[in-house]
Amino acid sequence: xxxxxxxxxxxxxxxxxxxxxxxxxxxxxxxxxxxxxxxxxxxxxxxxxxxxxxxxxxxxxxxxxxxxxxxxxxxxxxxxxxxxxxxxxxxxxxxxxxxxxxxxxxxxxxxxxxxxxxxxxxxxxxxxxxxxxxxxxxxxxxxxxxxxxxxxxxxxxxxxxxxxxxxxxxxxxxxxxxxxxxxxxxxxxxxxxxxxxxxxxxxxxxxxxxxxxxxxxxxxxxxxxxxxxxxxxxxxxxxxxxxxxxxxxxxxxx
Amino acid sequence: xxxxxxxxxxxxxxxxxxxxxxxxxxxxxxxxxxxxxxxxxxxxxxxxxxxxxxxxxxxxxxxxxxxxxxxxxxxxxxxxxxxxxxxxxxxxxxxxxxxxxxxxxxxxxxxxxxxxxxxxxxxxxxxxxxxxxxxxxxxxxxxxxxxxxxxxxxxxxxxxxxxxxxxxxxxxxxxxxxxxxxxxxxxxxxxxxxxxxxxxxxxxxxxxxxxxxxxxxxxxxxxxxxxxxxxxxxxxxxxxxxxxxxxxxxxxxxxxxxxxxxxxxxxxxxxxxxxxxxxxxxxxxxxxxxxxxxxxxxxxxxxxxxxxxxxxxxxxxxxxxxxxxxxxxxxxxxxxxxxxxxxxxxxxxxxxxxxxxxxxxxxxxxxxxxxxxxx
Numbered sequence: 001x002x003x004x005x006x007x008x009x010x011x012x013x014x015x016x017x018x019x020x021x022x023x024x025x026x027x028x029x030x031x032x033x034x035x036x037x038x039x040x041x042x043x044x045x046x047x048x049x050x051x052x053x054x055x056x057x058x059x060x061x062x063x064x065x066x067x068x069x070x071x072x073x074x075x076x077x078x079x080x081x082x083x084x085x086x087x088x089x090x091x092x093x094x095x096x097x098x099x100x101x102x103x104x105x106x107x108x109x110x111x112x113x114x115x116x117x118x119x120x121x122x123x124x125x126x127x128x129x130x131x132x133x134x135x136x137x138x139x140x141x142x143x144x145x146x147x148x149x150x151x152x153x154x155x156x157x158x159x160x161x162x163x164x165x166x167x168x169x170x171x172x173x174x175x176x177x178x179x180x181x182x183x184x185x186x187x188x189x190x191x192x193x194x195x196x197x198x199x200x201x202x203x204x205x206x207x208x209x210x211x212x213x214x215x216x217x218x219x220x221x222x223x224x225x226x227x228x229x230x231x232x233x234x235x236x237x238x239x240x241x242x243x244x245x246x247x248x249x250x251x252x253x254x
Numbered sequence: 255x256x257x258x259x260x261x262x263x264x265x266x267x268x269x270x271x272x273x274x275x276x277x278x279x280x281x282x283x284x285x286x287x288x289x290x291x292x293x294x295x296x297x298x299x300x301x302x303x304x305x306x307x308x309x310x311x312x313x314x315x316x317x318x319x320x321x322x323x324x325x326x327x328x329x330x331x332x333x334x335x336x337x338x339x340x341x342x343x344x345x346x347x348x349x350x351x352x353x354x355x356x357x358x359x360x361x362x363x364x365x366x367x368x369x370x371x372x373x374x375x376x377x378x379x380x381x382x383x384x385x386x387x388x389x390x391x392x393x394x395x396x397x398x399x400x401x402x403x404x405x406x407x408x409x410x411x412x413x414x415x416x417x418x419x420x421x422x423x424x425x426x427x428x429x430x431x432x433x434x435x436x437x438x439x440x441x442x443x444x445x446x447x448x449x450x451x452x453x454x455x456x457x458x459x460x461x462x463x464x465x466x467x468x469x470x471x472x473x474x475x476x477x478x479x480x481x482x483x484x485x486x487x488x489x490x491x492x493x494x495x496x497x498x499x500x501x502x503x504x505x506x507x508x509x510x511x512x513x514x515x516x517x518x519x520x521x522x523x524x525x526x527x528x529x530x531x532x533x534x535x536x537x538x539x540x541x542x543x544x545x546x547x548x549x550x551x552x553x554x555x556x557x558x559x560x561x562x563x564x565x566x567x568x569x570x571x572x573x574x575x576x577x578x579x580x581x582x583x584x585x586x587x588x589x590x591x592x593x594x595x596x597x598x599x600x601x602x603x604x605x606x607x608x609x610x611x612x613x614x615x616x617x618x619x620x621x622x623x624x625x626x627x628x629x
Binding site for chain 1: 304307309328329330335338342343355359360404
């Protein structure tokens with residue numbers, strides 16, 4: 001694929017002559033910045049939102065639900081959506097996000113809005129769908145990391161005069177960081193690979209994945225390959241940075 | 255109650271619905287005392303310590319520390335520090351920051367923290383260890399970090415949960431010496447739990463014997479050793495031979511106690527009138543004499559030398575009087591040298607050395623035989 005990305009496009013075909021023109025064309029095109037920001041901006045924001053919802057849930061599950069049975073039950077409930085086929089799940093989004101859907105209905109009944117909001121085919125739909133789909137990937141690693149924390153350490157911190165919020169920040173949160181990073185990476189990779197949702201549900205948002213498949217479906221292999229490589233490189237760069245955070249924690253730990 | 259550093263009244267703690275860990279526990283600790291809680295596993299000593307620290311809440315009763323009611327007072331507001339049984343060092347911090355943690359939480363400034371942490375580490379013999387990771391340390395070193403960490407915040411009461419339990423013998427002895435020295439030097443109140451009676455006997459100013467959620471006896475170690483109030487306390491503190499019997503009569507200075515295998519004599523110089531009572535007759539192994547030395551003593555029995563345990567300084571010898579009844583005698587190795595296993599020897603002891611204990615345990619309804627022989 002790397003080789004393909006370096007071939008020269010000629011009309012609707014290509015010549016196996018090495019060139020970087022595919023990359024140049026992309027980065028100099030006016031859409032490039034928009035596409036890149038769309039792609040990585042939405043992905044990172046989705047990861048952050050998932051973290052904001054996922055961490056409290058994982059915390060509650062670990063520390064406030066005491067019976068093993070209840071814990072298993074809740075985790076199973078979270079997995080139920082994955083048992084449903086993707087296409088059928090997609091149809092469900094109509095009835096949830098649509099103008100006559102549940103969210104709009106509930107908000108109108110509560111009097112929060114007067115007219116149904118357009119949720120489908122907007123960016124917000126993308127976030128809602130992505131967060132819902134990936135919440136489990138965030139909750140689970142964080143739950144595992146939190147569960148591993150020796151309760152005695154928390155007790156020790158309390159007796160050493162740490163008030164609850166400091167116990168949380170200094171001990172619990174810091175020790176759960178590997179789980180947070182792991183969850184973040186899972187959601188990142190999952191959303192990265194999802195070129196379909198933005199196209200289908202977010203109103204054809206200009207996203208790198210979409211561009212890749214558009215070029216590919218028009219048989220413009222070199223251009224498609226180049227964009228795919230760009231996607232890969234940027235993704236690897238982000239992953240590298242994320243992994244460094246955990247590493248640094250271990251090296252420079254207090 | 256106000257002048258004692260720790261006081262409880264009828265403290266009750268349940269685990270779930272069926273396990274009563276603390277059953278109306280009432281006691282006081284004097285300021286500056288080295289207070290040792292001893293008892294078998296499950297007696298409630300760790301629970302009591304955790305309740306005192308605030309890690310666990312209690313269900314009924316009262317707990318006072320330095321005169322203040324500790325109901326609803328969280329651990330970070332109590333003038334108490336604790337060294338946990340598992341040490342619980344913070345794995346993501348080095349030794350310095352572990353020890354400094356409490357001081358940081360108390361808002362001390364950086365230079366003061368640096369000074370106090372260094373001093374505390376020197377005190378436990380870990381000067382120079384500041385930058386090390388807890389994961390690199392040996393068990394004994396980790397323990398001393400935990401101790402330094404608990405001491406550095408200068409608590410009124412220092413709680414130590416089984417500090418001697420996961421440590422080898424040499425280190426145990428050293429640790430006991432160190433704790434005693436530290437206690438004298440710092441002068442605050444130490445409360446320590448252990449299930450090994452020797453630790454209690456050597457460390458304690460005051461000892462409290464616990465048994466499934468109740469207090470069997472509190473007192474100075476030598477008091478409990480010489481005058482145990484219950485059979486449980488007698489069994490748990492110092493080794494003792496115990497037999498169940500009934501006081502048949504009293505003649506002059508002597509009580510006559512009938513057991514299923516013979517009649518035993520005990521002194522009755524100022525004793526109460528307990529004729530007819532069923533009780534436990536106890537005699538400590540060190541008071542049992544063999545052969546010539548036994549011949550002049552009022553309690554004398556023929557027995558078979560059935561076995562021994564060698565302890566280096568002393569030998570614990572087992573003498574079987576009748577089938578199933580064995581008397582333990584603690585003897586010097588030289589004296590045992592002349593004895594042959596399986597041979598018959600006379601053993602004896604002075605009635606004045608015997609103890610008569612009526613109460614099996616503070617717990618009501620226990621059969622004296624059960625407490626003597628264990629269930």
